Amino acid sequence: MITSVLVANRGEIACRVFRTCREWGIRTVAVHSDADENALHARVADTAVRLPGAAPAETYLRGDLIVKAAVAAGADAVHPGYGFLSENADFARAVLDAGLVWIGPPPEAIEAMASKTRAKKLMGISSLREVTEGDLPVLVKAAAGGGGRGMRIVRRLAELDAALEGARAEAASAFGDGEVFLEPYVENGRHVEVQILADTHGTVWALGTRDCSLQRRHQKVIEEAPAPGLSEELTEELHTLSVRAARAVDYVGAGTVEFLVAGDKAHFLEMNTRLQVEHPVTEAVFGLDLVAEQIRIAEGRTLAQDPPRARGHAIEARLYAEDPASDWTPQTGTLHRLTMPGVRLDTGYEDGDEIGVHYDPMLAKAVAHAPTRAEAIRRLAGALERAAIHGPLTNRDLLVRSLRHKEFTTAAMDTGFYDRHLPDLTAAAPDPHAPLAAALADARSRSRFGGWRNVPSQPQTKRYGMAGEEHEARYHHTRGGGLAADGVRVVHADAGVVVLEVDGVQRRFEVARYGDDQVYVNTTTLTALPRFPDPTTQHAPGSLLAPMPGTVVRIAEGLAVGAAVEAGEPLLWLEAMKMEHKVTAPATGVLSALHAAPGQQVEPGMLLAVVQPA
Helix, strand or coil: CCCEEEECCCHHHHHHHHHHHHHCCCEEEEEECHHHCCCHHHHHCCEEEECCCCCHHHHCCCHHHHHHHHHHHCCCEEECCCCCCCCCHHHHHHHHHCCCEECCCCHHHHHHHHCHHHHHHHCCCCCECCCCHHHCCEEEEECCCCCCCCCEEECCHHHHHHHHHHHHHHHHHHHCCCCEEEEECCCCCEEEEEEEEECCCCCEEEEEEEEEEEEECCEEEEEEECCCCCCHHHHHHHHHHHHHHHHHCCCCEEEEEEEEEECCEEEEEEEECCCCCCHHHHHHHHCCCHHHHHHHHHCCCCCCCCCCCCCCEEEEEEEECEEHHHCCEECCEEECEEECCCCEEEECCCCCEEECCCCCCEEEEEEEEECCHHHHHHHHHHHHHHCEEECCCCCHHHHHHHHHCHHHHCCCCCCCHHHHHHHHHCCCCCCCCHHHHHHHHHHHHHHCCCCCCCCCCCCEEEEEEECCEEEEEEEEECCCCCEEECCEEEEEECCCEEEEEECCEEEEEEEEEECCCEEEECCEEEEEECCCCCHHHCCCCCEEECCCCEEEEEECCCCCCCCEECCCCEEEEEEECCEEEEEECCCCEEEEEECCCCCCEECCCCEEEEEEEC
16 A cells, blocks of 8 residues: 655646645655755645756656655655656656556556657557658657657748757757657647546546647647547547557556547547646546546556546636747746636645746646536636736736637637637737726825825826836825826725726726735736836847846857848747747847857846847
8 A cells, every 4th residue: 555655746746646645645755956945846745855966957857866765755656747757667667676656657658658659650650751842741749758848840841950950959858858750740630638547457448538729839728628529439439549559558547648630530649658737627527536546556456347427528727927929938936826716726836936947837727617618618717817816927818818719619629729819819908997006006005195285286197017018097185085086986995905986887906016016906917117217227129138037049050240130030049948939030130239159048138139120
């Protein structure tokens, strides 16, 4: 019987596994990098072990250190989570060789399926060898790992070499394995997968389907179960293929078989020999705890002959600290507050935690379950819309608009959804009354009714940055100690709540302030601006600033001062949060300065280059 589990992972999935372990009375052991010393997963575990020596991005890839940590902490089992070493057969063997229980599939099954190239051979599918114009578009994919890392779409032969180079580098950084391969890219397909669960006694469950078509950078954003709109025949075919894949490698534990569905035809993509990020939607529909099932199976217990029946519909949305309107640029900083009542929230953060640059920017997964798909959509969109998310910029607005988009509500979406709709989904729609609410709350907290002046022609003014633009709020104190603004009746104002009546309709604004400049009004983020801007912070037109902290991976080939560049042309690449991010020319013109160099560490706002506009 398992009594103590070390999770060879971090963040949300480590906290998720610990939650089940606590419910089962199993002691928990966390491992952490120096950067994660105060991370939530390290704080909530019964025991935490520092992994010494390695750089933060490499720490969780050091299987030797993790096995030593498990032995030192007295753990008798290891759960790999997802990502990092979760599909590494050598790590699984090292765990078993140390006399520990491996809560996952046999190393031989991982070896057969974790490499996408070997998995395709096993399923009788061959990868592309040489690419011609007639093969385009093609997809470059990492042979190991997933999550969209090491993946590139190539639509022109001239782009192939650069795509291969970038994919290899990204895959090596994320998984310790730079092998990549090519396969045809199916336009406008749906990403559909089947959750499987297999015990050591020959029973294999196919637990319905999931649709994961809404993706950015080939990484899933919104997932749901069951996949809507599939025929019974296609669903049965997917189940049959998935069970067959599991039996072919004597699979044990939880796994996922992924397909690209175009019409009524299914194309095998890969088998993930681990728990998936989106496993909660299957849990909700089938009333299961998949982590608990993994532990039961690792202890040798038998699954029932038939799986439980599916009930209702579940949808999951991944909340990321990123700016979708700026090429999904990851964001860092303090997460002051995160609350989302009414739905399941799986997260690796608590209020006050720092979102760093070393790891994936996912803050949480929000999951809604309801009797019907329409009700699940409404419940999840409403919870996201009302959530208090105070901290770096997130994709919250994008998620809400995606869930309410007609193409999604009618289940007509595919993997090209964001390619078609991103501009509309990220169009700024700031609340015009948010700056006034922020100013009134600030005035209340500072003045405590002491700010009235007998100069009615001179209102108080405050400036705020909102959605990339500057806004001015104007108000004045009244003789009775109240606050007033032109065209709006101030019904109530204190430091945390402002109620305004606009055109006869009362609206409530909840206001929170952190530090001297960050203000959150309902779902709107504001930056309080100084009365007199600092001229030293201004940059010349055409300045290219670092959008995030990271490392300069490479400079565009042949780029040098004096070169002519086009607006949007890639100039350099940064690595941050385990992915490469393209930094492009802000204008068409001539490169007049280049301050970046490969290997250089940069901080947000650092001047990288200057393009003298044409």
